[in-house]
Amino acid sequence: MKVKINAEIVAGLLFTIAAGILFLMIPTEIKTLETTEINAQTVPKIALGGLAIFSFLLFLQGLFLLPKKEIVFSQEFYASRVFKDSIRSLIYIAIVIVYVVLFKLLGFIASNIYLIFAVLMYYGARKKSYYAIALFISALVYLVFSVVLNISLP
Numbered sequence: 001m002k003v004k005i006n007a008e009i010v011a012g013l014l015f016t017i018a019a020g021i022l023f024l025m026i027p028t029e030i031k032t033l034e035t036t037e038i039n040a041q042t043v044p045k046i047a048l049g050g051l052a053i054f055s056f057l058l059f060l061q062g063l064f065l066l067p068k069k070e071i072v073f074s075q076e077f078y079a080s081r082v083f084k085d086s087i088r089s090l091i092y093i094a095i096v097i098v099y100v101v102l103f104k105l106l107g108f109i110a111s112n113i114y115l116i117f118a119v120l121m122y123y124g125a126r127k128k129s130y131y132a133i134a135l136f137i138s139a140l141v142y143l144v145f146s147v148v149l150n151i152s153l154p
Contacts, residue, residue, distance in 0.1 A: 005068055005069070006062050006066055006067070006068050006069055007062070008058050008059065008061055008062025008066055009059060009062035009063055009068075010062075011055070011058060011062075012055050012056065012057070012058035012059025012060070012061070012062055013055075013059050014055075015051060015052075015055035015058075016052055016055040016056045016059060018051075019048045019049075019051040019052035019055060020052060022044075022048050023045065023048045023049065023052065026041050026044055026045060026048070027041065030044060091122065092122065095115070095118045095119065095122060098114070098118075099111055099114060099115045099118070102114055103154065104154075107153070107154045108142055108153040108154055109138070109139075109142060112138040112142075113135065113138070116131065116134040116135060116138060117131070120134065
């Protein structure tokens, strides 16, 4: 099977859609009682607006300016480094998505423990000190927020 596409089209379209969805979610996720022009929603709106604009420009660049590469799905493609790197990227994205779901369900500590172990195993870390340092930093961040700053984390 042959497909003509380039990465700019895919990335531009995905990030434009993601920025639009997140932009629409801001009022429900960041509640503020302030009536001033600049409030807690301002910086996320600016950041997501910029992401949407530049992602759309990337999409247009891939659509009209850059040549499209022909990808042939064959045994050679599945054995290539490009395919393996794509699979590794998808695995990492899946790790992050599971982290977000766990963060909502289990809270900060349990989800961070999952993320620490998943990412370190993904990169093949074998030293126990790496795991210990990451767990210590995660616990330290939790203590700083909950005790020092008096901000409750989920």
